[in-house]
Amino acid sequence: MDKVLMKGNEAIGAAAIKAGCKYFFGYPITPQNELPEFMSRELPKIDGVFVQAESEVAAINMIYGAAGTGARVMTSSSSPGVALKQEGISYIAGAELPCVIVNISRGGPGLGGIQPSQADYFQSTRGGGNGDYRHLVYAPASLQEAVDLTIEAFDVADYYRNPVIVIGDGMIGQMMEPVEFKEPKKRELPNKDWATTGTKGERRPNIINSLALDPAELEKHNIKLDKKYKEIEKNEVRYEMYKMDKAEVVMVAYGTTARIVKNAIDALREEGINAGLIRPITLWPFPNKAFNEIPDTAKALLSVEMSMGQMIDDVKIANEGRLPVHFYGRAGGMIPTPEAIMDKVKEIIGGGK
Structure with a gap:
């Protein structure tokens, strides 16, 4: 397969489409803007949907809704934008919905600057939202690795029914390198029988929710999630x-x-x-x-x-x-x-x- 010279943000977008992503919801922020720009141009060509939301909070909640249908969905942002998404990420993890979240990070704290930084490590690995939840975090060191890990992230998200983060500093987003789009290793993915696709009168409705007012039920759910996270720790370390x-x-x-x-x-x-x-x-x-x-x-x-x-x-x-x-x-x-x-x-x- 021939290699193509691409900018990092665009390469990540192309990798997502290669992985079957058809829906992107986001909001502009430097230094990741070329990624949503790429998706806005390319998704309509494959009957996909791009929406520039009114805010990062709106974008992550759109991701929640679209992921609930079983579709492959992605959002991207940078540092303070990801901070605004944290509540929604916690909801998505609690509802066990697969999605991919890209953070092309910049300096902080606060609005900080637009230059490359790795100061979102705590935010990514500790979970900036509330409650006991985790998500796998990929940190590519090259554009080829960014492409490979983005493609793999969609399978991993589906396999574990969990959000996956791909984090790269601003250099990953802005540099140009030759990349090729390889087929990922095949995983046996579970059926999405949990998705809200309409019952057609053939089954009971699926309910997607992260609210559990019965403490015994919520504890049971947390124990179930913890078991899943232990499986990720056992199987996905790289x-x-x-x-x-x-x-x-x-x-x-x-x-x-x-x-x-x-x-x-x-x-x-x-x-x-x-x-x-x-x-x-x-x-x-x-x-x-x-x-x-x-x-x-x-x-x-x-x-x-x-x-x-x-x-x-x-x-x-x-x-x-x-x-x-x-x-x-x-x-x-x-x-x-x-x-x-x-x-x-x-x-x-x-x-x-």
């Missing part, structure tokens, strides 16, 4: 290990930051300093088991992020106190350089803080 042989310092980074870290690792090894990388591809479930593969040569961990330090909490949990954990980050849309990361690794090896 990560990459890079140059871990004899690593003295093991860095942990995701998304485009991991690409910068790889450059730093290559340069460090040329200088005789062995460094390696654990790259989470799923931010939730976090790849705790990857930390069991760290070689005995390791002296420290270094979490590298485009934030003030959010993933570092999960790094500490996965590390279980075995190694010292250090942090290097840039915030507000500033991007770490390989040279600065190398300096931090040398400082750690030298015993500095």
Whole structure:
């Protein structure tokens, strides 16, 4: 299959259509605007529907309604826009509806700026809405991976009847790279016998709801959801290990930051300093088991992020106190350089803080 040079936002949109998405509901916000623009142009060509809602809150509730029919649906936004969607995401998770939510994130807090950032880690992995719920979070590091994971996200959402988030910082949305649209690995997907498609007099009506006023029934529902989330943790963890042989310092980074870290690792090894990388591809479930593969040569961990330090909490949990954990980050849309990361690794090896 031939590769096509595409901008990230448009590639994600094309991947969604490839996966069978026919309905998109969203609202403009930088730096993801090319994605809804692409969907507004391309969905009508396949008898799909694009709606620019009056707000992010309206868009996520449209997603709730459309997902309730069993259709493949998607929305996208950026940081503060996703914050506005959190109540609806909680409703969708509570009602067990499949959908894909794309966050091309920017700097914050508040309106912040429009440059790339990874400061939505807590929002994505902890769930910004209310109640006990989780959703799988994919963090691609390249446009090809963004395409592949977006296509897979629709199957995963259907399989578990759960929202799935694809998160990329502004660089993923705005950069251009060659991509190809491959067929995903086949999953045996369950029938959507829960969908609100009209009874035609052949069955009782399906009711989709996240309200349960009987505490015993609500607890039973939470236990059911928790069992599903444990299955996701068991089956869907994804990560990459890079140059871990004899690593003295093991860095942990995701998304485009991991690409910068790889450059730093290559340069460090040329200088005789062995460094390696654990790259989470799923931010939730976090790849705790990857930390069991760290070689005995390791002296420290270094979490590298485009934030003030959010993933570092999960790094500490996965590390279980075995190694010292250090942090290097840039915030507000500033991007770490390989040279600065190398300096931090040398400082750690030298015993500095």
